[in-house]
Amino acid sequence: MADPQNPNAGTPQNLPPPHPSKIPSEIRNGGANTNAKADFSGQKVHYPNSPDTANPDPATLREQWRFAIRQYSRWYSHAWGTAILAGLSFFALGWIIKGSNPLPSITKDDSSSAPSSPNDANEARR
Numbered sequence: 001m002a003d004p005q006n007p008n009a010g011t012p013q014n015l016p017p018p019h020p021s022k023i024p025s026e027i028r029n030g031g032a033n034t035n036a037k038a039d040f041s042g043q044k045v046h047y048p049n050s051p052d053t054a055n056p057d058p059a060t061l062r063e064q065w066r067f068a069i070r071q072y073s074r075w076y077s078h079a080w081g082t083a084i085l086a087g088l089s090f091f092a093l094g095w096i097i098k099g100s101n102p103l104p105s106i107t108k109d110d111s112s113s114a115p116s117s118p119n120d121a122n123e124a125r126r
Contacts, residue, residue: 055061094102 056064091102
């Protein structure tokens with residue numbers, strides 16, 4: 001059944017045939033030209049992966065956008081997971097090397113806290 005929004009949906013579009021990619025001689029030969037006169041020919045460089053001549057239809061763009069969001073979400077979650085795993089690994093390694101808690105802020109020992117009397121504070125400053 002024909003699509004009423006697009007009467008030419010069943011017929012192929014008149015697109016020009018793809019041009020064979022022309023690779024610059026520097027890339028093809030593996031180095032720059034030694035001939036000074038041939039260094040710049042004034043011709044436009046044709047890249048093998050040229051951009052599209054027209055924007056794709058909205059359904060294709062929507063699909064590509066959803067795929068990109070899924071990929072970014074996956075990479076983002078992997079990055080966070082890797083960071084958390086690395087942090088826990090370094091904490092465990094510090095615990096193994098030190099033999100106790102490697103973070104001095106998480107201690108049960110209050111003997112290293114501030115002195116309780118002003119005399120002790122004066123003696124600690126000396």
